[in-house]
Amino acid sequence: MSKARxxxxxxxxxxxxxxxxxxxxxxYLCGARDAVSSIARRFGFDEQTSGQLALAVxxxxxxxxRHGYQEAPDRPIWLRIWPLEDETVAGVAGGIRIVxxxxxxxxxxxxxxxxxxxxxxxxxxxxHIIKQIMSAAKFEKRSGPQGGxxxxxxxxxxxxxxxxxxxxxxxxxxxx
Amino acid sequence: MSKARxxxxxxxxxxxxxxxxxxxxxxYLCGARDAVSSIARRFGFDEQTSGQLALAVxxxxxxxxRHGYQEAPDRPIWLRIWPLEDETVAGVAGGIRIVxxxxxxxxxxxxxxxxxxxxxxxxxxxxHIIKQIMSAAKFEKRSGPQGGxxxxxxxxxxxxxxxxxxxxxxxxxxxx
Amino acid sequence: xxxxxxIEIKGAxxxxxxxxxVDLNCSREFQGHLKKVLESRPARVIxxxxxxxxxxxxGVATLVEAMQIARRTSTKLVLCGMQDKVRSIFExxxxxxxxxxxxxxxxxxx
Amino acid sequence: xxxxxxIEIKGAxxxxxxxxxVDLNCSREFQGHLKKVLESRPARVIxxxxxxxxxxxxGVATLVEAMQIARRTSTKLVLCGMQDKVRSIFExxxxxxxxxxxxxxxxxxx
Ligand SMILES: Nc1ncnc2c1ncn2[C@@H]1O[C@H](COP(=O)(O)OP(=O)(O)O)[C@@H](O)[C@H]1O
Ligand SMILES: Nc1ncnc2c1ncn2[C@@H]1O[C@H](COP(=O)(O)OP(=O)(O)O)[C@@H](O)[C@H]1O
Numbered sequence: 001m002s003k004a005r006x007x008x009x010x011x012x013x014x015x016x017x018x019x020x021x022x023x024x025x026x027x028y029l030c031g032a033r034d035a036v037s038s039i040a041r042r043f044g045f046d047e048q049t050s051g052q053l054a055l056a057v058x059x060x061x062x063x064x065x066r067h068g069y070q071e072a073p074d075r076p077i078w079l080r081i082w083p084l085e086d087e088t089v090a091g092v093a094g095g096i097r098i099v100x101x102x103x104x105x106x107x108x109x110x111x112x113x114x115x116x117x118x119x120x121x122x123x124x125x126x127x128h129i130i131k132q133i134m135s136a137a138k139f140e141k142r143s144g145p146q147g148g149x150x151x152x153x154x155x156x157x158x159x160x161x162x163x164x165x166x167x168x169x170x171x172x173x174x175x176x
Numbered sequence: 177m178s179k180a181r182x183x184x185x186x187x188x189x190x191x192x193x194x195x196x197x198x199x200x201x202x203x204y205l206c207g208a209r210d211a212v213s214s215i216a217r218r219f220g221f222d223e224q225t226s227g228q229l230a231l232a233v234x235x236x237x238x239x240x241x242r243h244g245y246q247e248a249p250d251r252p253i254w255l256r257i258w259p260l261e262d263e264t265v266a267g268v269a270g271g272i273r274i275v276x277x278x279x280x281x282x283x284x285x286x287x288x289x290x291x292x293x294x295x296x297x298x299x300x301x302x303x304h305i306i307k308q309i310m311s312a313a314k315f316e317k318r319s320g321p322q323g324g325x326x327x328x329x330x331x332x333x334x335x336x337x338x339x340x341x342x343x344x345x346x347x348x349x350x351x352x
Numbered sequence: 353x354x355x356x357x358x359i360e361i362k363g364a365x366x367x368x369x370x371x372x373x374v375d376l377n378c379s380r381e382f383q384g385h386l387k388k389v390l391e392s393r394p395a396r397v398i399x400x401x402x403x404x405x406x407x408x409x410x411g412v413a414t415l416v417e418a419m420q421i422a423r424r425t426s427t428k429l430v431l432c433g434m435q436d437k438v439r440s441i442f443e444x445x446x447x448x449x450x451x452x453x454x455x456x457x458x459x460x461x462x
Numbered sequence: 463x464x465x466x467x468x469i470e471i472k473g474a475x476x477x478x479x480x481x482x483x484v485d486l487n488c489s490r491e492f493q494g495h496l497k498k499v500l501e502s503r504p505a506r507v508i509x510x511x512x513x514x515x516x517x518x519x520x521g522v523a524t525l526v527e528a529m530q531i532a533r534r535t536s537t538k539l540v541l542c543g544m545q546d547k548v549r550s551i552f553e554x555x556x557x558x559x560x561x562x563x564x565x566x567x568x569x570x571x572x
Contacts, residue, residue: 018204020211021195026487027218028194033516034210035196042203042377051516051547058518062486117556122523122530125555129519132554202377209406218487227406227437234408238376293446298413298420301445305409308444 008092008136008154011099016080024065024075024102032079033058036098043083043096044157053096053155056133059126060100060151068104068149077102084156095135095156103148109139184268184312184330187275192256200241200251200278208255209234212274219259219272220333229272229331232309235302236276236327244280244325253278260332271311271332279324285315355381364395367462371403374411383414390421397422398460402433407441419451428452432460465491474505477572481513484521493524500531507532508570512543517551529561538562542570 018039022028033054040050061077069075077100084095115124130137134153142148196211198204209230216226237253245251253276260271291300306313310329318324355378356371366389374382389397399415401407415431422429430452434442442448454460465488466481476499484492499507509525511517525541532539541563544552552558564570 015199016197017199017201018207019197021192023191023193025193026485028215029485029487029518030214030218030483031194031211034214035207038206038210039204042206048546048550052550055516055518055551058485062518062520065486120526120557120560122527123519125519125522129551129554202375205375205377205408206373224436224440228440231408231441234375238408238410241376296416296447296450298417299409301409301412305441305444 008156009138009152011150011152012082012097014082016082016099018081020079020081022061022077022079023073024069024071024077025073026062026065029058029061032061036079036081039081040096040155044094045096045155049155052133053098056130056137056153057098057100059129060153063126064100064102064104064149067107068102075103084154092156095154098153098155100151100153101142101148103146106141106147106149109141112139184332185314185328187326187328188258188273190258192258192275194257196255196257198237198253198255199249200245200247200253201249202238202241205234205237208237212255212257215257216272216331220270221272221331225331228309229274232306232313232329233274233276235305236329239302240276240278240280240325243283244278251279260330268332271330274329274331276327276329277318277324279322282317282323282325285317288315354378357382357385359385359389361394362462365398365462366392366394366396367398367400367457369400369403373406374404374414375406375408376410379408379410379414382411383417386414386418387421390418390425390427393425394427396428396430396461398430398432398457398462400433400457400460401431401435401438404438405435407438409441409445412441412445412447415451416447430454430460432456464488465495467492467495469495469499471504472572475508475572476502476504476506477508477510477567479510479513483516484514484524485516485518486520489518489520489524492521493527496524496528497531500528500535500537503535504537506538506540506571508540508542508567508572510543510567510570511541511545511548514548515545517548519551519555522551522555522557525561526557540564540570542566 020032020035022032036057037050037054040053041047045053057079064077065071080099082097084092084097112127114126114128115121117128130153135156136154138152140150142150194215196208198208212233213226213230216229217223221229233255240253241247256275258273260268260273288303290302290304291297293304306329311332312330314328316326318326358369358371360367368385368389370382419429432454433456434453442451468479468481470477478495478499480492529539539562541561543566544563552561
């Protein structure tokens with residue numbers, strides 16, 4: 001419950017500022033996307049980045065619906081949002097932390113990865129998209145009797161703009 | 177917990193399809209609005225009505241923040257959403273049910289009303305806006321140790337378009 | 353968060369143009385801008401709402417207050433460029449006939 | 463919910479125009495439309511994305527599959543009118559050079 005944290009892929013000890021629980025139905029994706037992108041705007045992200053954060057969340061929720069719950073429409077998914085300002089992350093001025101949890105069957109985090117991009121075929125892009133958009137993204141198994149997976153995603157607010165392809169070297173080591 | 181309900185201002189017995197918990201901060205209003213309006217679109221409401229539903233929710237949340245919590249920024253507000261399809265409401269094809277709850281001090285539901293519209297002055301419009309937009313809206317005190325208020329709002333999907341001023345006579349009796 | 357507001361002074365006419373949603377998150381800030389503009393007692397204040405996609409009753413309250421100040425100081429207050437979604441709240445609150453609402457800047461006398 | 467899709471046949475050219483977000487909620491439906499159009503083996507299929515403000519990877523997967531079918535049947539598949547937000551996902555997935563992407567209907571050869 002310590003307030004100071006230096007890891008970009010840890011779950012904060014404080015209560016989330018916004019928590020969304022939704023049933024595992026594709027028709028609710030848009031509600032989650034629109035909530036995330038407008039909250040990201042309020043946290044200081046530009047329009048384009050806010051849209052990308054909504055895309056990353058959409059991809060993560062789609063994967064829970066398809067792989068986690070095998071499209072069962074009545075299972076819960078939690079999406080929790082914190083502004084980064086609440087914590088002390090080394091060298092970071094602000095940003096957003098988004099944690100997604102489910103009660104689906106557990107898989108080894110190492111197995112959650114996209115196809116090789118050069119091998120063009122339908123699908124196999126979601127995890128790549130999430131990792132490209134986020135500053136850090138980590139899958140883990142939840143502990144506790146309900147099982148389920150957790151995805152911890154963080155995006156830091158860039159003070160100086162950088163080109164789309166470049167990654168901040170300081171963050172590379174925290175990526176999963 | 178019965179599935180069949182005929183009242184437009186009752187809380188459904190089933191789990192909400194979407195639940196949003198947010199801290200009592202005005203910067204999160206936009207997230208709630210955007211989630212509500214895009215879910216309303218998916219429930220079959222037209223763009224204009226979906227925007228009005230977002231406005232009604234915004235007004236209700238503003239009142240919880242201002243009157244319920246006196247602008248304290250760290251208190252919880254819950255917003256729960258159900259499609260009307262899950263229940264049997266007499267003569268209604270579809271729609272949305274939205275329930276907002278807080279842990280704020282309790283007030284007599286009868287005292288929650290807007291100013292006379294003819295007496296033009298700043299403020300005093302929120303409750304009027306909510307009642308105009310919704311098919312039914314009812315304030316009540318929550319039971320239980322945490323106290324707090326509950327607002328149950330329902331909007332039914334109109335199958336035939338009606339003029340903005342007109343109200344469905346069948347619903348008039350359920351309005352608070 | 354800061355509300356972006358453009359303020360343009362054209363002689364005795366001042367055009368105030370908020371950009372973005374005017375809700376409880378920024379209505380107090382908007383109120384501050386309006387009051388400051390009205391203090392200089394211009395002949396006409398035009399509030400250009402063309403870039404306001406959304407307004408809630410806290411934004412409307414700010415405009416009602418501005419109208420009351422304007423009346424006292426004989427300033428003409430005109431709202432223009434209102435989007436349909438914003439017009440809807442004025443209609444529900446029956447304020448669409450209390451305010452002078454015109455379609456665009458030209459009609460507003462800018 | 464139903465995805466709105468306009469389909470326009472101009473001789474050997476078919477223009478497919480989805481309207482609205484293409485996400486997991488409707489990508490299977492979109493796939494059905496594309497497959498049906500490709501079955502008739504037109505010389506050229508233009509997917510007009512001008513009215514698609516958002517697409518997720520399930521929508522992209524549908525287009526990749528359509529491209530693979532088109533190659534087998536020697537149909538030319540062209541994407542046009544892509545909005546910036548949608549282009550961004552093609553770039554992240556490095557598919558912006560795999561597809562033939564043109565700015566507008568005229569360039570698409572419609
Ligand atoms: N939430 C999840 N639960 C279980 N497995 C997952 C989850 N997300 C992703 N995966 C696994 O990772 C793989 C890659 O996911 P992704 O890159 O989104 O492509 P796709 O979903 O199209 O296969 C999936 O095929 C699946 O095996
Ligand atoms: N959530 C709430 N909790 C307590 N009192 C409320 C709540 N919502 C509304 N009220 C009461 O109802 C009155 C009318 O509310 P409203 O029509 O929104 O106008 P305003 O908020 O500008 O006064 C408020 O002044 C307040 O006394």
